[in-house]
Amino acid sequence: MSVFTLPQAAKEAALVSQLSALTEHHRLACEPYARILAAAGFEKAETVADLPWLPVRLFKNLELKSIPDDEVFKVLTSSGTTGEVSKIYLDKHAAAEQTRRLGATVQTVLGPKRLPMLLVDTKAMLKDRRSFSARGAGVLGMSTFGRDHVWALDNDGQVDLDAIRGFLEKHGAQPFLIFGFTYLVWLHLYEVARDNGLDLSNGILIHSGGWKKLIDQAVSPSEFRERLAGVGLTNVHNYYGMVEQIGTVFLEGPSGGSLYCPDFADVVVRDPQTWRELPPGEPGLLEVLSTLPTSYPGHVLLTEDLGVVHGIDDGDWPGKRFSVLGRLPRAEARGCSDTYREAA
């Protein structure tokens, strides 16, 4: 069963009322959020684009939750570039719901059964406390949708060709799941498959983690797909998601090149000068909306990623289809208090 079913008009009609209700819920349950709405003078949203957004970085600076302390079931953290950490508070319901919705989203492309899973990563990474939160949570979250897991990299992060071969011998004749971060898939799976003639044609690849490292090597998203197709891997789905909207992933459609929004989520691209919504084709700042954040006010977030909507109701699945173009650089001031960065 797909979660990519609603045409844009029907989705917006549903989301504007659900997200408005969530706004009211968080206003009542989260005092800092209520203060923000009051200071901004927010009253009511008529459209999805009218809904009041929070800058995603607020979750790094503030404790924002809409549940009492004794109902906190899980606190998720993300490591930021400057060592700041987002804290996301989930109660039992929200934790269960995010797993369920994530499952429903990936099952759209995996089917209802759990598939044998090749993880393009190293088990050792789970033990590295520093990188655990971002990469480990992604791997752990996704690994529940597979079975008979095999790690493609050994504990030193080197390609474990024997393990990959063993996995393919056992499972390669039927559909199997491959999961990993985009640049790891490129470095450690694509090149290895090419050089060793591995048959990945029954694989369904789900990958994420940003394109920066690949673009540094001059590999574009379309080239990534083409080259993978060259080793038989044609079932490839990139996704975009963040810990601040855990459970919501924007998934690449079968024909590639665009991310799609599940029925319970949407994106708005904003002009960073006027802050108005931009029409398809014009790049701007990406805002993500989801009905999943019920335990913290993260249902409408302005990311620091740049994106562009390519089209509406004109792709593999209904709704908006879009791409993430990269990250907005962090603002830096010329100030007096900045010697320290290099002071010794």
Added chain:
Amino acid sequence: MIKFRFGAQGDLTAPVDDRLTVGDQRVVDFLAKVARKLLAPAVARRHPELGSLGYFLRPAELHRAIARMQRDDAITFPRGNVFHVPPANVDTIFVYSWALSALAGNHNVVRISERSATAADTILEALNEVLTDADPVIGRTQRMITYGRDDAITAALSRWCDLRVIWGGDTAVEAIRKHPLRPSARDLTFPDRTSWAALSADGWRAASPAARRDAVVGFSNDAYWFDQAACSSPRTIFLVGTDTGDVRAEFVELLLEVVDQRGWAVDAAMAVEKRVNAYGMAATGAISAMSFPANAVTEMSLTAVPDAPRRWIGAGAFPFAEVGSLLDLVPAMNRQDQTFSHFGFTPSQLREFALALGGRGVDRIVPFGQALTFGSIWDGYDLPHEFTRLTTIA
């Protein structure tokens, strides 16, 4: 690795036979020639902030500074070796700090940031051009260098100097202070500072439209020149009087106009930075209202005077608070506060305010438009005095 940007290459801490005097003519000549270069129209067009620096280095200004070093009750001498660690990105500070010290006859080593911007390069170019015809003693006694993270160099220069001048805020001061000085040496530190602006509602209402506009032009220079991030850049604006809503509205309207005319735009990253900070202050209750009439101007209403932020909250972010009189601000001011720029007050109101502060905060009280104008009295220090030592004869 040390990269020499100015002056003779070689061992920075080796003893030098050269001696300069307080107000040494060779230094005065050198600085005066630098001033002429910086005041050249082509330079001033590219880097308006270098105009103020050029003005500061004119002979008349230099002689004023030298006069401040002389005393009736003692003979003044150079302090000796001075090691300057200026801030990375306020391009002109290193020259002010160094020039006053050179004028006092000191041997100087200035560490210039690797991240220094183009204005710093323009200054170094001018210094080096003048150096070719200058007395060679200048190059032998005055050195400017760049080096990366290197504790060994910082430690050696710290042991060498009689005075260490640390700009760049609390973190820089703490990092550099880990390196011991000689017992007789000391630090001159410029830690994190906060600066404010105050607008008298009565003064504003009494002022002509042209005077109001000039005030806003001056204020906007103060605020936008260094992205509102210099120690002296005003951040919070205190509206002094009663029912000041009309004054604030007109001030913001004029500010939007001036900023638009000057073409002071902020990029998307800065716009987001300001949203993050404003929303954060709203969340904690520090502000009760925020509006974003343009990306370059963020307007906020402080809930209470003590909530005025002391950290940088973005370029063109202005919290407002109303108080009945300047004296109401006295309890909120502290040692961290540096510049208090003002419009519409009488000299006696300002003097009364300064006396009530009693030296517990605020080093400079200056009109709008002069917040960034460097003076030889800075951060409460009389710099010409700091850069010299005294011998008494009885």
